[in-house]
Amino acid sequence: GNSVTQMEGPVTLSEEAFLTINCTYTATGYPSLFWYVQYPGEGLQLLLKATKADDKGSNKGFEATYRKETTSFHLEKGSVQVSDSAVYFCALSDYRGSTLGRLYFGRGTQLTVWP
């Protein structure tokens, strides 16, 4: 079946530190991969996505590369800011041809960045 495993938090960093949040997946077929971010008191919003192997998604200084060989989609940022404090969710969408795939979410990783 389909599933997503991401590193457990919380993750606490100082401003300008390097961030990695690990995400691995299990899927049949050709899934699309996503990172969603949830800021305090808000709903989730899409941070970045990749729809095929070796694609790199990027947004707001965050990057993740779709690695089929290691079934991974790790989130990275070179220099975090206090405003990046949020919960980050890795997710996959299975591919069903012309039909929308279901989304499977990881459990979320809380990131806190201190000034």
Add this chain to the structure above:
Amino acid sequence: EAQVTQNPRYLITVTGKKLTVTCSQNMNHEYMSWYRQDPGLGLRQIYYSMNVEVTDKGDVPEGYKVSRKEKRNFPLILESPSPNQTSLYFCASSLRTEFSGANVLTFGAGSRLTVL
């Protein structure tokens, strides 16, 4: 503004008192879904709908009902709420993409429900 609107945002109720959480989207999205978020468990899908009059169970449908009579609305109904349904609920919607099937969701702001 393109958005998913949920109401109420906060609700405290008692066991057994029927309630409905409304969800409306103004983006003409075909796909809509309900999730609950609980500490340590992440997001779990309750029900989803591929289009009008088409709904299906997610991972945790017990105790919930949904309907999709119109494209824009997807209410979540708790016929007889119990304390284990105390949670943060999110409605989400998306537009079907033709090629990759990538399901990019737009989320509502959430509804925090407490059942006493």
